[in-house]
Amino acid sequence: MASRHDGFAYPQERLRDIAQEIVDYAKSRGATACEADVSEGVGQSVTVRRGAVDTIEYNRDKGIGVTVYLGQQRGHASSSDFSRDALRATVDAALSIARFTAPDACAGLADADLLWRGNESEIASLNLYHPWNISVDDAVELARYCEAAAFDVSPEIRNSEGATVSRQESQFVAANSLGFNAGFATSRHSLSCSVIAGEGEAMQRDDWYASRRDAHELPNAARLGDYAARRTLSRLGASRVPTCNVPVIFEAPLACGLISNLVHAASGGSLYRRSSFLLDALGEQIFSPIVQLREDPFVPKALASTPFDDEGVATKARDIVRDGVLQGYFLGTYSARKLAMKSTGNAGGSHNLVLEPGERSLVELAADIGRGLLVTELLGQGINYVTGDYSRGAAGYWIENGEIRQPVQEITIAGNLREMFRNVSAIGNDVIVRGGKQSGSIVIDGMTVAGS
Incomplete structure (x- = not known):
């Protein structure tokens, strides 16, 4: 032809x-x-x-x-x-x-x-x-x-x-x-x-x-x-920092990765296999109340827009997280039946997850936390979705006296996703789209930074 x-x-x-x-x-x-x-x-x-x-x-x-x-x-x-x-x-x-x-x-x-x-x-x-x-x-x-x-x-x-x-x-x-x-x-x-x-x-x-x-x-x-x-x-001259417990800012592209972590834990396959820390979490306060996350499959030109999922099930706009409370899972037909639920139209994945932004810029977020870490790169796959334990190699910039200062490398950030979600204290207005996720930078209080 x-x-x-x-x-x-x-x-x-x-x-x-x-x-x-x-x-x-x-x-x-x-x-x-x-x-x-x-x-x-x-x-x-x-x-x-x-x-x-x-x-x-x-x-x-x-x-x-x-x-x-x-x-x-x-x-x-x-x-x-x-x-x-x-x-x-x-x-x-x-x-x-x-x-x-x-x-x-x-x-x-x-x-x-x-x-x-x-x-x-x-x-x-x-x-x-x-x-x-x-x-x-x-x-x-x-x-x-x-x-x-x-x-x-x-x-x-x-x-x-x-x-x-x-x-x-x-x-x-x-x-x-x-x-x-x-x-x-x-x-x-x-x-x-x-x-x-x-x-x-x-x-x-x-x-x-x-x-x-x-x-x-x-x-x-x-x-x-x-x-x-x-x-x-801006990364030249990077060094390690002493081990400490400080607020960590996930730069917007990495914040989209945190949303992906949520999707994985709240997806049908993880849930019916009982390999998720969000098992039976519908209706629970899993994030701080400032978090509003919506799924919208109908955004024109967006990379994850579709009227139906991989099985032909009609998609719908819906709240995933409202005031920090988990409102919905991501289910295809098979996983929904395993859980005695209905498909949510997510066979094949999520559709345009939009995290409602805050009012502060990245520079203002840094000023607010005073002392901490801005992470711009993550390494490795150290996430246990059964327990929520989170530990990954990282690089970024140290924040001191509210200013983004020297670059840092060869460090590890650690926490637990359940606690990290609850400790989201601010969301930036520096919104970026990465695939089907849209987010500004996210501040998480009280993470362990392992350095020198």
Whole structure:
């Protein structure tokens, strides 16, 4: 099939037809229920390092995933071949697997009354697809421009890990035997730069990046490179600090990571496996009362907007945390049934979590705490979600007399997520979006900083 002007090889209508063919064939072969996912993606990524092209990557892929049910026996198979024979062979393989699996009382399609029954105008209003027809040559020049701006900041910027320009476009359709058949196209484009300052053991690195649905909304490449360089330079001369117990400010990008920690602990898989410190925490005060966290799947152009989840369940805007109290979990159909609950439309993850910002800037937050630590980088994965224990390597800046002063490194910050959440004392107005999370910097009182 000839390529279309938007880069896809298949029109949406063809993906819908393929998905329906799979469902119809599965039913004809004896499946009591079936769901199918059909997807296609295309993109390119260009990295420049020290002005020279380092990598050029191009991807074009497609795939189908088929899940069938024989009663409550489940089978799954996948393929990248869209031919009719391959589609049928994939369904037959899934049916063969299902015959040998044990019945599971929680297995099955999403509840019919929860499925999305909207129309194309609702999808279009989210404005999620903005193809970027940038050539490889233009992408190389943009990456060079970004990296050159970083080198221009100071001769102390001595090396580079590269500047990258990437574009990605994808489309999908999901269908099931309850009559659901819908999908849409999305785009995601990004720009990043990472540079190194100093020499020998005194070298430091830092980076910055941005990702948007619409490439026209990416920041100016020179400004991004300049900012990456200034972040790197500010880390020169970093040292350790004595072990102490002080307030810690998580810079906005890392604050988004704390929201991800909450999502992990409040997700169905962790809950029904009893591997979360938030088990049975609905309605409990898990944060300080200043915390307001909302999920909004309907923000135009946002990176986690969608009218329905991976199972076709309609999404909804809702409070996750209100006045510090946990209002909702993140559940797909299977985990919801394991917990004797209903799906929350979160099969596949959360959708645009927005932490309500405070009124103070990062500088004002530092002035308020007087003495403490501003963390700008975290290392390692030292989180125990069963107990909530939290211990991670960190780097950032020491705060003394209310001023952000010398850079620090080779330290560890430790606490317990349950206590950390309750000890959130302030949220900044320096809001940033990282993927599907939006937050300002977060101040947590009373964490252990292990240094020299």
